[in-house]
Amino acid sequence: MFGLMMDTPLSIVSLIEFGARYNGTVEIVSRTVEGPIHRYTYRDSFARIARLARALAGLGMREGDRVGTLAWNGHRHFELYYGVPGIGAVCHTINPRLFPEQIAFIVNHAEDRLLFSDLTFLPLLEKLAPALRKVEKFVLMTDRAHMPKTGLRDCLCYEELLEGTADTYPWPTLDERAAAGLCYTSGTTGNPKGVLYSHRSTVLHALGNNLRDSAGARAGEAVLPVVPMFHVNAWGIPFGAPIIGAKLVFPGPKYDPESLYELFHTEKVAFSAGVPTVWIALLEYMRKTGKRLPDLRTIGVGGSAMTQALCEAYEREFGIEVAHGWGMTETSPVGTHNTLLPREASLPWEERLRYKLAQGRGRFLVEIKIVDARGRRLPEDGVATGELCVRGPYVASAYYHDEEASRAAWDEEGWFHTGDVASIDVEGYVRIVDRIKDMIKSGGEWISSIELEGAAMSHAAVLEAAAFARPDKKWGERPVLAVRLRPGARASKEEIASFLAGRIAKWAIPEDIMFVEEFPYTATGKVAKRILRERAVAALSAAPAPAQAAQASRA
Numbered sequence: 001m002f003g004l005m006m007d008t009p010l011s012i013v014s015l016i017e018f019g020a021r022y023n024g025t026v027e028i029v030s031r032t033v034e035g036p037i038h039r040y041t042y043r044d045s046f047a048r049i050a051r052l053a054r055a056l057a058g059l060g061m062r063e064g065d066r067v068g069t070l071a072w073n074g075h076r077h078f079e080l081y082y083g084v085p086g087i088g089a090v091c092h093t094i095n096p097r098l099f100p101e102q103i104a105f106i107v108n109h110a111e112d113r114l115l116f117s118d119l120t121f122l123p124l125l126e127k128l129a130p131a132l133r134k135v136e137k138f139v140l141m142t143d144r145a146h147m148p149k150t151g152l153r154d155c156l157c158y159e160e161l162l163e164g165t166a167d168t169y170p171w172p173t174l175d176e177r178a179a180a181g182l183c184y185t186s187g188t189t190g191n192p193k194g195v196l197y198s199h200r201s202t203v204l205h206a207l208g209n210n211l212r213d214s215a216g217a218r219a220g221e222a223v224l225p226v227v228p229m230f231h232v233n234a235w236g237i238p239f240g241a242p243i244i245g246a247k248l249v250f251p252g253p254k255y256d257p258e259s260l261y262e263l264f265h266t267e268k269v270a271f272s273a274g275v276p277t278v279w280i281a282l283l284e285y286m287r288k289t290g291k292r293l294p295d296l297r298t299i300g301v302g303g304s305a306m307t308q309a310l311c312e313a314y315e316r317e318f319g320i321e322v323a324h325g326w327g328m329t330e331t332s333p334v335g336t337h338n339t340l341l342p343r344e345a346s347l348p349w350e351e352r353l354r355y356k357l358a359q360g361r362g363r364f365l366v367e368i369k370i371v372d373a374r375g376r377r378l379p380e381d382g383v384a385t386g387e388l389c390v391r392g393p394y395v396a397s398a399y400y401h402d403e404e405a406s407r408a409a410w411d412e413e414g415w416f417h418t419g420d421v422a423s424i425d426v427e428g429y430v431r432i433v434d435r436i437k438d439m440i441k442s443g444g445e446w447i448s449s450i451e452l453e454g455a456a457m458s459h460a461a462v463l464e465a466a467a468f469a470r471p472d473k474k475w476g477e478r479p480v481l482a483v484r485l486r487p488g489a490r491a492s493k494e495e496i497a498s499f500l501a502g503r504i505a506k507w508a509i510p511e512d513i514m515f516v517e518e519f520p521y522t523a524t525g526k527v528a529k530r531i532l533r534e535r536a537v538a539a540l541s542a543a544p545a546p547a548q549a550a551q552a553s554r555a
């Protein structure tokens with residue numbers, strides 16, 4: 001027997017429709033690529049989203065068609081987030097930090113028919129256009145006055161497209177399982193893999209973000225997603241904010257700490273989210289200038305592990321709450337978030353820290369477990385570690401048109417195998433040990449690169465650290481640590497090694513410590529360990545000394 005309730009399908013456009021109706025005067029503030037700050041309200045935005053939908057239909061976009069975007073966080077990108085799925089098409093966000101060949105690969109793989117782009121990426125498009133086989137038209141996200149001269153074929157102007165169209169749209173009723181968004185993982189191994197979100201998954205994820213205990217935005221507050229809209233939907237913030245009535249603040253192309261600080265300050269931002277690198281840079285900026293952010297209530301930190309040093313600095317030095325979270329492109333992306341249970345929240349700082357550093361507890365609608373190498377479930381006792389597996393209505397069930405990669409990542413019971421190693425304790429706190437491929441195996445002992453990095457970053461002179469494996473003839477692999485010192489700070493290799501000695505196991509003490517001025521980053525803002533490893537191996541083989549160097553370069 002079925003229940004007698006309406007089967008109203010969940011739809012993305014309903015989020016902004018609700019926002020325009022009930023939070024119509026709440027603002028969206030964007031730093032534009034053209035320069036000035038742009039302001040309008042949810043009501044204004046919804047009207048323009050309707051115009052955009054008409055323009056898309058006028059260009060022949062039909063249900064299921066893919067529309068690519070190469071854009072920063074800004075109001076026009078926000079309009080595409082809604083207008084494209086609103087007509088039943090698929091908004092394919094493209095990460096401009098990927099290598100050009102990867103961008104060409106994913107645009108062709110997705111078969112994007114239209115490509116919307118911020119002015120910043122015009123030179124890239126001019127170069128790539130001949131390789132983009134299915135793209136019929138390019139749309140530059142600017143107004144007529146800023147349209148550049150370009151040899152790019154079939155190039156349109158965003159504001160001209162919207163001119164003269166009506167600001168209402170007969171939004172179609174779509175199947176809630178219809179594809180709505182597409183995002184490719186950065187593909188550090190093999191080609192990027194597409195994750196195809198649906199209306200249903202996107203709405204459920206937005207509701208998950210908005211749960212009172214999820215550390216997200218709240219009504220009446222301003223929220224600034226530092227996490228880019230071109231990767232994993234800016235953690236779903238642009239979908240959750242309209243229904244809760246939070247002001248959205250978009251940083252546009254300016255990610256340097258000074259520009260971010262200025263927006264945080266002037267717009268009185270209360271909640272923000274980003275990868276640790278962003279928070280490290282902002283921290284250093286505030287320390288250097290003596291500036292503070294009294295309105296900033298909470299920062300969400302994820303994408304890479306948060307360290308003790310970062311957590312202590314924000315919470316104790318600046319009074320800003322830090323909420324750790326874990327997720328992946330495949331999990332929409334937020335899979336766990338960390339708001340402490342009352343018992344843990346009332347513990348003395350040193351004990352509380354242990355919980356704060358966890359990646360959080362599973363969220364409602366995200367089932368999690370850890371398994372051993374043969375797929376057998378492991379106890380959730382906070383001690384056993386195994387591969388983290390997830391399942392739920394906003395977790396991907398396969399990769400887009402990639403059977404081989406899908407077969408490798410999902411099991412017969414539908415669990416997605418994340419490639420991350422974790423423990424889960426009795427209260428459900430998940431602690432990520434490492435990515436499987438980043439763990440270092442030295443003489444039969446596993447070393448967690450995350451643990452080693454966290455310990456190194458507790459040293460007062462160390463700003464950022466990355467640990468990785470270097471091949472070693474005797475031990476198989478040995479850990480090497482790359483370190484970026486705080487500006488003006490000094491520390492020798494020996495000093496850092498002896499600082500680590502009391503904090504981590506003997507076999508985890510790095511074989512070598514390299515000082516770097518700047519870290520190389522991946523397209524998603526994580527330290528590119530592969531590049532560091534190549535440098536370390538090259539440095540070893542170039543070293544004048546001895547036998548060991550020769551061995552390692554042959555290994």
Ligand code: ADP
Nearest residue numbers: 185186302303304305325326327328329432524
């Ligand atoms: P990419 O691999 O393209 O960077 P994702 O953004 O999907 O793609 O990254 C997901 C991965 O990031 C996770 O599998 C995990 O290894 C890592 N990660 C995310 N959040 C955390 C966290 N809080 N702590 C440790 N690792 C994290």
